[in-house]
Amino acid sequence: MASNKENSGASFTLTDNRNGKSYELPVISGSTGPDVIDIRKLYAETGCFTYDPGFTSTGSCQSDITFIDGDEGVLLHRGYAIDKLAEHSDFMEVCYLLLYGELPTAEQKEKFVSSITYHTMLHEQINYFFRGFRRDSHPMAVMVGVVGALSAFYHDSLDINDPQARMIASYRMIAKMPTIATSAYKYSLGQPFIYPRNDLTFSENFLHMMFATPCEPYKVNPVLARAMDRILILHADHEQNASTSTVRLAGSSGANPFACIAAGIASLWGPAHGGANEAVLNMLEEIGDKKNIPEFIKKAKDKDDPFRLMGFGHRVYKNYDPRATVMQKTCHEVLDELGIKNEPLLDLAMELEKIALEDDYFVQKKLYPNVDFYSGIIFRAMGIPTTMFTVLFAVARTVGWVAQWNEMIEDPMQKIGRPRQLYTGETQRRYIPLHKRGSKSQG
Secondary structure, eight states: OOOEEEEEEEEEOTTTTTTEEEEEEOOOOOOOSSSOOOOOTHHHSSSSSOOOOGGTTTOOOOSEEEETTTTTEEETTTTEEEHHHHOOOOOOHHHHHHHSOOOOHHHHHHHHHHHHHHTOSSSSHHHHHGGOTTTOOOOHHHHHHHHHHHGTTOOOOOOTTOHHHHHHHHHHHHHHHHHHHHHHHHHHHHHOOOOTTTTHHHHHHHHHHHOBBBOOOOOOOOOHHHHHHHHHHSSSSOSSSSHHHHHHHHHHOOOOHHHHHHHHHHTTTSSSEEEEEEHHHHHHHHOOSSGGGGHHOOOOOOTSSSSOTBBBBBBBBBSHHHHHHHHHHHHHHHHHHHTTTHHHHHHHHHHHHHHHHHHHHHTTOOOOOOOHHHHHHHHHHTTTGGGGGGHHHHHHHHHHHHHHHHHHOOOTTTOOOOOOOOOOOOOOOOOOOOGGGGGGOOO
């Protein structure tokens, strides 16, 4: 980890009933990105907390895994640009990078891939666990339940203080997540589960377990496998987002790793986080035709209209999402390979992108297409149902979660998460016995 250093100090004065007393707080610099004001002693010295709903201006940890510069449209994993990794690497190599901090040698990669491959099969009794769910259960509901239940099957990797046990648990979750995800899908269809194959790559295995049946051989299309690999890379980690923060917060209590990842999956399920690409498809279907785009552009600009252009802009990126360019290219490759020449949704998406990027309103607000804008179209073209979109996100993000979880466990400064609050409720009240209360209790 690149060492941080205390830079200058930040001075401020509390004037409200405090006689204008001044305080000095340290400022710490990381290897890159904004400096942070160290407020760890703020309450002890001032009796005050900071107020930051959503923690958007608060650094909750130090990390050397992922760096985002939203203003410049930069996403780095361990210092490597996301577009370079998507172009030249594969998902297993990125997994190794996130877990260990360096790109693997050929020998290291071979050993790592072998280890992941031989952890892909589920304990046979877990297959019976699926039968407790209704057939029409949302796959994310199944994912939360089954991943949380892994701790009941793999007792030998629950000791969070043992580095070897932590790494075994990490490998297991990365390896088994596609098997769990595709089993949830197969169960919803009433089809038999497809077991993983050790002769296939990670992405090939996912597609095979998703679409194969015991009735006939299934040949994985290499173009689709490569597209899936890129999608997994682009979603592997994204700094301290809602689900990653959830994993860290759950882990800070000492919870077992499987429970922490289940908590992350539950957080990812929210439509404001992992469900955005599904929302893009719904929006395009609502627009329906290119001739209707001007009307919807007008609605999007109307602050009194609840309609929003999904897939444009990003809470973090105030510039072009660096993942979107890769996803756009991948989208065309998939549609060309499948012979989809005039895909209405893609035509609609391309026209919407063109008009929005030429409109002063969107240009000034920097509402550029993000990664979700194209990924939903790719999934639809590949035959993946919308209920599985967020599940795929979880499969990819698992490596980021476990890397962040491991880093948190090893951080000597990490404490159990305990956010504070600005209390606005009643102050201490006098209790009135039931028989003395009127129609409305008196404070």
